[in-house]
Each structure stands twice: as structure tokens, then as C-alpha cells.
Amino acid sequence: MARKRFDDSSCSVARALNEVGDWWSLLIVLHAMYGTRRFVDFQQELGIAKNILCDRLGRLVDNGVLRKVDVGEHGSRFEYRLTDKGRDLFPVVIALRQWGDKWNPAPEQEALDLRDRATGRPVQTVLVRDADGQPLSIRDVFMPEDSLPEAKKG
Amino acid sequence: MARKRFDDSSCSVARALNEVGDWWSLLIVLHAMYGTRRFVDFQQELGIAKNILCDRLGRLVDNGVLRKVDVGEHGSRFEYRLTDKGRDLFPVVIALRQWGDKWNPAPEQEALDLRDRATGRPVQTVLVRDADGQPLSIRDVFMPEDSLPEAKKG
DNA sequence: TAAATCTGGTTTTAAGATGCAACCCTATTC
DNA sequence: GAATAGGGTTGCATCTTAAAACCAGATTTA
Numbered sequence: 001m002a003r004k005r006f007d008d009s010s011c012s013v014a015r016a017l018n019e020v021g022d023w024w025s026l027l028i029v030l031h032a033m034y035g036t037r038r039f040v041d042f043q044q045e046l047g048i049a050k051n052i053l054c055d056r057l058g059r060l061v062d063n064g065v066l067r068k069v070d071v072g073e074h075g076s077r078f079e080y081r082l083t084d085k086g087r088d089l090f091p092v093v094i095a096l097r098q099w100g101d102k103w104n105p106a107p108e109q110e111a112l113d114l115r116d117r118a119t120g121r122p123v124q125t126v127l128v129r130d131a132d133g134q135p136l137s138i139r140d141v142f143m144p145e146d147s148l149p150e151a152k153k154g
Numbered sequence: 155m156a157r158k159r160f161d162d163s164s165c166s167v168a169r170a171l172n173e174v175g176d177w178w179s180l181l182i183v184l185h186a187m188y189g190t191r192r193f194v195d196f197q198q199e200l201g202i203a204k205n206i207l208c209d210r211l212g213r214l215v216d217n218g219v220l221r222k223v224d225v226g227e228h229g230s231r232f233e234y235r236l237t238d239k240g241r242d243l244f245p246v247v248i249a250l251r252q253w254g255d256k257w258n259p260a261p262e263q264e265a266l267d268l269r270d271r272a273t274g275r276p277v278q279t280v281l282v283r284d285a286d287g288q289p290l291s292i293r294d295v296f297m298p299e300d301s302l303p304e305a306k307k308g
Numbered sequence: 309t310a311a312a313t314c315t316g317g318t319t320t321t322a323a324g325a326t327g328c329a330a331c332c333c334t335a336t337t338c
Numbered sequence: 339g340a341a342t343a344g345g346g347t348t349g350c351a352t353c354t355t356a357a358a359a360c361c362a363g364a365t366t367t368a
Contacts, residue, residue, distance in 0.1 A: 012254030012266070013184050013247065019258070021177055023326095030167050033292050039345055049327050054346060064257070077335095077344065082292075085257045090292045091280045092249040093167065099246055100166030103218070103239045104173070112166070116284040117296050124283045126245045130270040131278065133287060138187050138236075138244045142271050177355095193316055203356050208317060231315070231364095 019063045020089065024048055024056045029065060029086055030093050037079040065089070095126040173217045174243065178202055178210045183219060183240055184247050191233040219243070249280040 020026045027046055036042055043053055057080055060066040065086040069079045097112045114123045127135045174180045181200055190196055197207055211234055214220040219240040223233045251266050268277045281289045 011181075011184075012258060012260060013251050014181060015258045015260070016250050016254035017177060017180060021175075021180070023171060023175060026171060026175065027165075027168060030165075034297075040343080043345095049329095050346070051328090051348085052326065055325095087292050088253055088257065091282050092246065092253055094282050095246040095249050095280065096170050097167050099242055100170035102242065104166060104169045106166060106169070113298050114282075114295050115298070116290060117294050119284065121285040123290060123295060124285065124287070126249065126280060126282055128245050128248050128268075128280055129278045130273065131275040133278070136270060136277060138241055140271050141268050141277060143188075144267050144269070194314080197316095203358085204317070205319085205357090206355070209355095 019060075019065065022056075024052060025060060025065075026089075026093065026096075028053075028056055028060060029082070029089055030097075032066065032080065032082050032086065033090065033093060037081060039078065039080070042080070060086070091126055094123070098125055173214075173219065176210075178206060179214060179219075180243075180247065180250075182207075182210055182214060183236070183243050184251075186220065186234065186236050186240065187244065187247060191235060193232065193234070196234070214240070245280055248277070252279055 020029060024046070028042060031042060031045055036045060039053065039057070042048065042057070043050060046053070048056075057066065057068075061068050061080070063085075064083055066080045067083050069081055071077050071079050094112075094114065101112050115121060116123060128137075128141070130136050130140075174183060178200070182196060185196060185199055190199060193207065193211070196202065196211070197204060200207070202210075211220065211222075215222050215234070217239075218237055220234045221237050223235055225231050225233050248266075248268065255266050269275060270277060282291075282295070284290050284294075
């Protein structure tokens with residue numbers, strides 16, 4: 001049997017992974033954040049098969065991460081644009097990018113250089129912070145009992 | 155052919171997804187953060203097939219996200235513990251959890267209640283911030299040209 | 309001491325997912 | 339009228355996955 005789905009999981013991470021947790025979806029969202037909007041551009045930039053791209057774009061649209069806009073300029077032309085829900089993946093994508101840059105740096109590539117448009121200064125590393133803004137590690141936090149994950153619920 | 159791999163991709167997100175971008179790996183890391191360490195516990199909590207768990211644990215160990223520790227107490231017993239690299243996924247996992255809680259809330263479940271151990275106060279939403287700590291949206295940032303992704307490189 | 313159990317893991321089998329190439333249809337350009 | 343571009347579907351070979359059966363070492367139970 002093939003991939004298990006988690007639609008009914010009580011764990012929101014599992015449900016989130018259901019929407020953007022496969023190989024291509026998050027890369028599509030990433031490129032959408034970089035500015036890509038059209039089918040052929042996604043296809044060429046990602047090197048993804050057309051049928052898979054079709055499927056993933058459709059699923060992302062169904063899940064409200066992208067929306068399909070008919071820009072009827074020259075024949076049938078569409079754009080896939082991020083929704084608010086999709087844009088809200090910004091911290092996730094950037095955190096993952098920073099993790100990758102830190103732990104799997106490409107030999108000949110500099111790390112993500114993402115800058116504040118207003119000041120030109122680099123953005124901070126994405127961290128979990130306490131109410132005062134101080135960084136927290138996993139050892140600095142706890143969860144009240146009833147929010148712990150249960151067996152079989154992921 | 156099956157899944158494409160991105161080991162040589164110049165995009166660190168693609169390389170990161172290569173390590174933790176499949177269905178189970180990030181859930182395993184999540185549960186490791188919740189405190190799970192043993193094979194059988196992962197298996198029961200996640201409801202994952204043993205062969206898949208075997209494969210994923212091995213891959214996470216190979217990638218330096220977990221390390222396998224022989225705790226030879228009673229026969230052959232091992233623990234899978236997060237490395238620094240694995241712990242560094244904390245912001246990624248929490249950001250994803252918060253995204254899921256916001257956009258796909260479970261009907262009968264409260265959102266993540268993660269609290270600062272020192273003060274008991276809830277942690278902040280994980281955000282991308284500028285040098286002064288102000289939240290930035292995707293529209294507030296830019297990338298210098300040479301850090302843009304190139305075609306075929308993901 | 310033999311039987312049952314725990315733990316971590318491999319093998320087998322089928323149902324699904326993926327990648328590639330080929331094809332389709334519409335609209336536009338040459 | 340032919341060639342091209344955009345967006346998509348179909349068919350097929352191949353790979354991955356899930357579930358369950360099986361395995362082996364160590365340990366508790368009877």
C-alpha cells in the first residue's frame with residue numbers, strides 16, 4: 001500500500017505535512033515566494049514532470065495555499081499565486097532554508113542572503129522566542145500535559 | 155522512475171527536504187523533540203510500519219539528525235537521540251505546527267501550547283524578523299540577484 | 309529448562325506514486 | 339497554413355510504500 005494520509009490526525013504537524021509535506025509542494029511554494037507564477041516557469045525551474053506539477057498545483061489550490069488566476073492575455077494562460085495561507089509559510093520556508101545553509105552548505109554557494117527591503121540589512125535567524133523575545137531552545141520549553149501527542153495520533 | 159533526489163542541488167531547501175522532507179522523517183523528529191527515543195515507542199506513537207521506521211531512523215542517523223545510542227541495559231536496546239543538527243530543526247517544526255494550528259485547526263483540539271519553562275508564558279509565533287526584531291512578511295524582503303535560484307537547480 | 313515476551317530488524321507482496329515521453333487542444337505568431 | 343507556446347492528460351515502466359509475516363538475540367515467566 002502506498003503513502004499514508006493524515007487528514008484526520010489530531011496532530012497539526014501531520015495535517016500540515018499532508019498539504020505541503022511531499023517532495024515537491026514546499027519547493028513549489030518556495031519558488032512562488034521567489035516570484036514564479038506560471039506553469040512552464042515552475043516546470044523549468046524545478047525540473048519537475050508536467051503531470052506531477054499539474055497534480056501538485058491542483059492540490060495546493062485545493063488546499064488554499066495557491067490560487068489559480070486566469071490572465072487571459074494570450075490564449076489560455078494562468079498564474080498560480082500565493083494566498084495568505086501560502087504566504088504564511090514564509091517562516092517555515094526560511095527556517096528550513098537557514099537550517100539547510102547551516103548544516104548542509106553547498107560548497108560553492110553562499111548562504112541565503114535575505115534582506116529587509118526597507119533597510120537593506122539581513123534578516124535574523126528564525127528562532128522560537130519567549131514572550132520577551134529571547135531565543136528558546138527545545139530544552140527551555142514544556143507543554144502542558146493535555147497538549148502532548150497521543151499514541152496513534154502522530 | 156521514482157522520486158527524484160536533490161543531493162547535488164544548489165538549493166539548500168531542496169537539500170534540506172532531501173533529509174527531512176518526506177512524510178515520516180519530520181514527524182519522527184517532532185516526536186524525538188517530545189521526548190520519544192526508542193524504536194517501539196516511535197512505532198506505536200506514529201503508527202508507522204516497522205520497515206519504514208527502520209529506514210527513516212537509519213537515514214536520519216546517516217544524515218546526522220539523530221544518533222543511535224546503545225543503551226545495553228536489557229539485551230539489545232538502542233535509543234535514537236537528537237543531535238545538535240536535529241535540535242536545530244526546532245524552529246522549523248514549531249513554525250510548521252503554528253501554521254497548521256492557524257490554517258487547519260482540528261475541530262476538537264486546542265492549538266499548540268508551548269511554554270517557556272522559566273516563566274510559564276507561551277512562546278511567540280515564529281516569524282522572520284529584521285535586524286531590530288520587527289516582523290517581516292515576504293513582501294518586506296528581497297534577495298540580492300546572485301542568491302536567486304536558477305533554472306534546473308530547484 | 310522450556311515457553312513466552314520484548315526489541316530491533318529483514319523479507320515478501322500489493323497497492324500507489326513517480327518520471328518520462330507522447331499526445332491533445334487552443335491560441336498566437338510567422 | 340505551418341510552426342510554436344501554454345497548459346494539460348494518458349500510458350507505461352519503475353520505484354516506494356504499508357502491512358504483515360518472519361527472524362534472532364536476550365530476558366523474564368512458568
